Amino acid sequence: MKQCLKFRHIIQIAVWLVISSVSAVSADPHAVKSKNDVSSFPADVVTSWIDLQLKIAQTTPAPPPVTLRRCVYTGITLYESVVPGMPEYQSIASQLNGLQALPSIQKGETYYWPASANAAMASITKSLYPMTSPANKASIDSLEAALAALFQKDNKSDELARSATFGKSIADAVFSWAKTDGNDDKTPFNIPAVTGAWLPTPPSNMPASLTNWGKNRSVFIGSDEGADGQKPIPYSTDPASPYYAQVKEVYDISQSLSPEQKAIALFWADDPDGKSYGGAHWLSILNQLLIKEKSNMETAVVANAKLSIACAEATISVFKGKYLYNGLRPVTYIRTVMNKPDWKTFIITPPHPEYPSGHAVISAAAARTLTLLFGDHYKFTDNSYNRLGFAPRSFNSFEEAAIEAGNSRVYGGIHYRKTCDDGQRQGKKIAQNLHDKIKFKRS
Numbered sequence: 001m002k003q004c005l006k007f008r009h010i011i012q013i014a015v016w017l018v019i020s021s022v023s024a025v026s027a028d029p030h031a032v033k034s035k036n037d038v039s040s041f042p043a044d045v046v047t048s049w050i051d052l053q054l055k056i057a058q059t060t061p062a063p064p065p066v067t068l069r070r071c072v073y074t075g076i077t078l079y080e081s082v083v084p085g086m087p088e089y090q091s092i093a094s095q096l097n098g099l100q101a102l103p104s105i106q107k108g109e110t111y112y113w114p115a116s117a118n119a120a121m122a123s124i125t126k127s128l129y130p131m132t133s134p135a136n137k138a139s140i141d142s143l144e145a146a147l148a149a150l151f152q153k154d155n156k157s158d159e160l161a162r163s164a165t166f167g168k169s170i171a172d173a174v175f176s177w178a179k180t181d182g183n184d185d186k187t188p189f190n191i192p193a194v195t196g197a198w199l200p201t202p203p204s205n206m207p208a209s210l211t212n213w214g215k216n217r218s219v220f221i222g223s224d225e226g227a228d229g230q231k232p233i234p235y236s237t238d239p240a241s242p243y244y245a246q247v248k249e250v251y252d253i254s255q256s257l258s259p260e261q262k263a264i265a266l267f268w269a270d271d272p273d274g275k276s277y278g279g280a281h282w283l284s285i286l287n288q289l290l291i292k293e294k295s296n297m298e299t300a301v302v303a304n305a306k307l308s309i310a311c312a313e314a315t316i317s318v319f320k321g322k323y324l325y326n327g328l329r330p331v332t333y334i335r336t337v338m339n340k341p342d343w344k345t346f347i348i349t350p351p352h353p354e355y356p357s358g359h360a361v362i363s364a365a366a367a368r369t370l371t372l373l374f375g376d377h378y379k380f381t382d383n384s385y386n387r388l389g390f391a392p393r394s395f396n397s398f399e400e401a402a403i404e405a406g407n408s409r410v411y412g413g414i415h416y417r418k419t420c421d422d423g424q425r426q427g428k429k430i431a432q433n434l435h436d437k438i439k440f441k442r443s
Contacts, residue, residue: 038085038113043290043300045114045147046078049121050287050304052143056125057280060132061272063350064279064358065213065315068308069183070128071283072219074121075308077174079301081120081167082113086298090442092305097221099177103169111163112155113297118147120167127175185212189323191353196235197326198353202335202344206351214320219309220438224317227429230422232325232355237337244337246416250330251338254413257346261411267390268359268408269347275388282311282366284384285401289374302440303373307366309438310431314365317430318358318423327354330413345413357415357423360406364427367402372435374398402427 053074057067076096083089084105093102105111122144129136151160189211191198200206218224236243253261272278286307290300334343350358371378381394382401395401406420 037087038082039296039298041114041297043295043297045117046297046300047287047290052139054277054280054284056129056132056136057277060129063210063272065210067279068312068315071280072308072312073128073174073178074124075305077120077124077171078117079305081116081170082301085113089440092438095438097218102173105166109162110159112159115151115160115163116167118144119164120171123168123171124175181217183216187212191326196328198328199332201329201331201349209351210319211323214316214323216316218316219313222437223313223433224430225433227317227426228321232327233418246418247330247333249417250413251334264404264408265346265412267393268405281384285382307369310365310369310434311362314362314427314430318356318361321356322353325355329354347412349414355419356426357409357419359409360420360423361427363402363405364424365431367398368428368431370398
């Protein structure tokens with residue numbers, strides 16, 4: 001248990017409960033804001049669950065889009081499990097694509113929102129990770145039980161039970177919706193046999209992956225409307241062509257990678273290898289910010305929901321483009337057309353087409369979302385991979401971090417510059433669509 005739980009958060013919760021002597025929270029979503037609504041609680045329950053979610057993502061390897069799919073359903077579940085206690089906010093269920101009306105609270109009853117969030121997160125996490133290790137499953141149960149035990153100190157048992165039942169009912173409803181999103185589509189996809197189309201890449205030459213991911217149901221309708229406003233440079237083998245020039249840039253960079261460029265490539269690699277967070281890297285950044293800012297629960301659940309939606313929608317848009325354009329990876333072109341048969345990338349090329357860059361699109365969507373939440377020029381340090389021996393990286397803004405994440409793929413030898421630049425614009429538009437189309441606050 002000691003290895004699985006972030007005890008500093010649990011201890012903080014216990015101290016806060018003792019000092020505050022928290023009473024019941026009104027369940028009337030239209031009530032005048034009081035000290036007992038969701039914003040009166042610290043974010044510790046949320047950050048403890050995100051910590052565990054990151055650990056599970058790290059030790060249950062999956063392609064980044066798969067991890068981010070799980071993150072979006074936990075994010076929505078968390079938000080909906082406490083939104084009745086957020087007077088300025090409303091359920092977003094009716095604005096989401098295909099989600100039916102969610103369970104409601106019992107009129108006139110009181111709820112303890114940390115208990116609702118705790119039960120909801122335990123339930124949805126277990127539902128989304130049936131394949132994870134027994135140790136991880138035990139961690140889920142342990143965190144849920146440890147938090148529930150803390151809540152019992154100053155709260156009525158019937159209120160806690162009612163709150164937990166509501167949280168679990170939200171998780172069950174969201175998971176039922178999740179099962180119909182099409183992520184398990186195994187329809188065969190054949191890369192067109194045309195010059196310049198993607199081919200399996202060394203060293204493993206794996207077949208194309210996530211070929212139908214772009215067909216997944218979007219979380220909200222119109223999420224990438226206007227996002228794909230550019231196209232890759234037309235394929236050419238002519239040494240005087242723009243296509244050849246963009247490949248040559250990747251090759252030239254690879255011949256003199258600086259220590260800083262190598263550090264950037266490795267820091268943002270996020271390979272689903274059992275060590276990194278994969279697609280959840282930006283969730284790790286958010287959790288660090290919530291802890292640093294000593295955020296309240298309301299801020300935490302809103303930020304988590306918005307970030308997870310932006311990132312998950314970005315993955316669908318990315319793979320829609322990848323299998324529309326079927327772009328050739330640099331390693332294939334450099335080894336064949338440029339006749340450099342022994343050339344190797346600095347990081348391993350993922351098994352799917354080149355354009356657009358998933359890292360660029362997802363990072364730009366995340367950065368724009370966090371900018372809207374925390375402001376422009378928000379300075380922060382990312383400590384996500386201290387445990388792996390990587391030095392922390394500091395940034396003057398979220399956009400600066402997103403640009404670096406995109407450029408890391410050029411340094412790694414797996415993407416072209418234009419692919420990453422276009423991805424920045426695409427990701428920003430997805431985040432802006434989320435901001436414009438989904439109304440979290442009441443009018």
